[in-house]
Amino acid sequence: MKEYKIEGLSCASCAADMEEKIQKLDHGETAAILYNSSKLKIDEEANLSKVKKILASDGAAIVSDEEQEHGHVHTHAHNNKLKLFLGISTGLFLLTIIFEAFLPNILSVLFYLTAITISGYQTFIKGLKNLFRLKFNIDTLMTIALVGAISIGEWKEATLVAILFGLNEYLEGLGMEKARKSMEKLLKVAPKEATLIHDGKEKVVPIDALQKDDIVLVKSGEKIPSDGIVVDGVSSVNEAAITGESLPVEKEVNAKVFGGSINNEGVLKIRITKAFEDSSLAKILHLVQEAQETKTPTEQFINKFAKYYTPFIMIISLLVMTVPPLLFGAVWGTWFYQGLAVLIVGCPCALILSSPIAIVSGITRNARNGILVKGGVFLEQLGKINTIAFDKTGTLTKGEPHVEKIVEYDNNLLTIAGAVEKKSSHPLAKAIMKKVDEAEVHIKESDEIKTLSGRGIEAMVDGNKYYVGNEISIEHLNFDEKVLKDIEEMKAHGLTLVIVADVEHVLGIFGISDEIRQESKEVMNKLHLSGIKHTVMLTGDHAQTAEIVANEVGVSEYHANLLPEQKVEKIKTLHERGNIAMIGDGINDAPALAVADLGIAMGKGTDSAIETADIVLMQDHLGKLPSAVAISKRVNQIIKLNISLALGLKLIALLLTIPGWLTLWIAILSDMGATILVSLISLTIMIDKK
Structure with missing residues (x-):
C-alpha cells in the first residue's frame, strides 16, 4: 500500500463517493480515502492516472513529493477556485436584481442562468450522473x-440556492481544513536533519540515516534528533513536544533525552539509543495520525443514519408535492415549490460534519498537552x-523507593540480598542494591534465578535456596513472634516489606518507602469534581501501606495484596459499576490495562504498558489526567449539541x-447555518481556557 497526500477534499460524503469509484478500479479494492487527515491509501499497482481523474472530478488532487518537500500541502486550489466562482456569481446575481426592472x-x-452555471455546474454534473445511477446523495438532491425551481420559473430563488449551496460547501471544507492545519502544525515538530560526529568530524545527515549508538551534536536552539543519552555537556531542554510540559528540564551526562525536544542553551553530545522511527516522538506522530481516522460509534451511527435519512426526505418531499393537491385541491405549483424546499432541507452536510471536526480537535488538543x-x-x-x-507504585507514588529501615536476624542478610537482587531491574531491587553497595559487602554469585510473579524472586546461592520478596513468597515458613511483631510494626508505618529467607528461617526484613506524588491528591479532587464517581487504588502491597497512601491521596477505595491476575479480576468486578479506566506504568499492569474499558499508561513507564494502553500520558505524573477527562467530556457534549443543532x-x-412558509432560500440557509455552527463550535475545543 502506498500513501498520498490529497488537497481539495471538501466534504466527507464526496470523499466516500470517490473512494467507492476508486475501489472499482483494478487493484483498487483496498483503497481508502482518509477524509480527516486528507490522505489516500492505495495499492501500488493501481492505475494512478485513473485515480487522479476520479479525484479531479470533485476538485481534489494528489500532492506531489516536491510540493510536500517544500510545504506546499493543501494549497486550497479547489477552495480558491470555489471562492472566485462564488464571488463572480454573487456579483452577477446582485447586479441582475438591482437592474432587473x-x-x-x-x-x-x-x-x-449564468450565475447558476458558474456556482453550481459541478454540483449539477455530479448530481446528473448520480440520477442516472439512481444514487441519491447531496449533489442529487x-x-x-435546481431543475425543479428552473422548471417553474423560480430563477431568482434557483440562483440563490446555487450560490448558498456553493458557500455552504466552501465553509464545510474550511472548517475541516482548520482542524487539519492544527494537526499538521503538531506533526511538524519532527526534526529533519542531525549533526553526526564521525571520526571526529561533524556531518549533517538526514534524520533517517541515524543509527543506534551514533553520536550527534545538538547546538543551542536545535531539536534533538532522536531518543538518546547525554554523553557530554549540560543544558536545559524543552520537552513540550513530547510531554506537553512548558517548563525546561535540566540535562547532564547520563540523562535521557527525547527526540523532538529542543536544546535551550549550551551544546550537548548525545548517543542515540533508538533510530528515529522507533523513538518516542515517531511513535507519537504515527499514533496521532492513525487516531484521526478511527471511527467512533457516534460517527458510525451518523453515517448509517444519513444513508436512510436522505431517501426518507425524498419520500417526504414527494408527499408534500402530491398530497395537498390530490386530497385537498391545493395549487400544484405552490406545493411543488414546497416539495423542492423540503428536498434541500434533506442535505445531511451539517449532520455528517457534527463529529469529525470535534474528534480531530480533541485529539490535537490532547496531543499538545x-x-x-x-x-x-x-x-x-x-x-x-x-x-x-490506579496502580500505586510509580503511578500515585514516585516509584523511586528507598530503604528506610532494616531489621537484621542474620549477618549474611546483605550478602544474600545482594546476590539475589543484583540482576533484577525492579525498583525495589534497585533500592536494596543501593543499600548493599553503601555497606560495601562482598556480593556472591547466584544461579537458577526464578521470578515468582507478584511475589518476588527465588534463587540458589552457594547451593542453598533463598527467597527475596513479599510475605506471600515465604508463606511456607512459620514466623516466630519477634518476626511477626517487626512485620506488623513496619506495616503500621506504611513501609513496603521485602523479606529475605532461606527454606527454614527469615534472615531479615527491608522496610521500603515510596514518596507519594505531590500532585496525586489534587488530581483526585479534580477527577471527582469532573464527574468521576469512583477512584480505586489497586496494589500488590500490604493493606497497611495501601491504607496510608489511599487516605493521603483521597481515592474512594483501595484493594491491597493483589497479584497481577487478581488485579484483572478486580477490574472485571469494578466494571459492574459502569465504564472503568485503569492507569498504570509497569509490566504487571499490562493485563489490567488490557481488560479495562480504557487502558491509560504513564509515558515514562514500560513499553508493554504503553503498547497495551489506549491513552498514554507522556509526562511522568498524573497532572494532565483531569485535563484529558475534561476535554473528552467536552468533545462528547459538543458532538451531541452539533447533532441537535443539525437536526x-x-x-x-x-x-x-405546514403553513406553506418554507422557501428554497430558507431551506438552504437552515443547512448552511447548521454547517457554520457545527464547524465553529467544534473548533472551540482547540481553545485553551487557561
Missing part, C-alpha cells in the same frame, strides 16, 4: 431542486468513564411547510 426578461433569465489518545473511539470512551482504577434546524425548516 430595466432589463428585458430574457436577459434577466440569461444572467440568472441539489440537482433535482502531552496526552496521546490512540483513536477517536478512545477519546469518546474517556468521556463516558465513571470509575478510574433541530432542519426540523424547524420542515415544520414551516
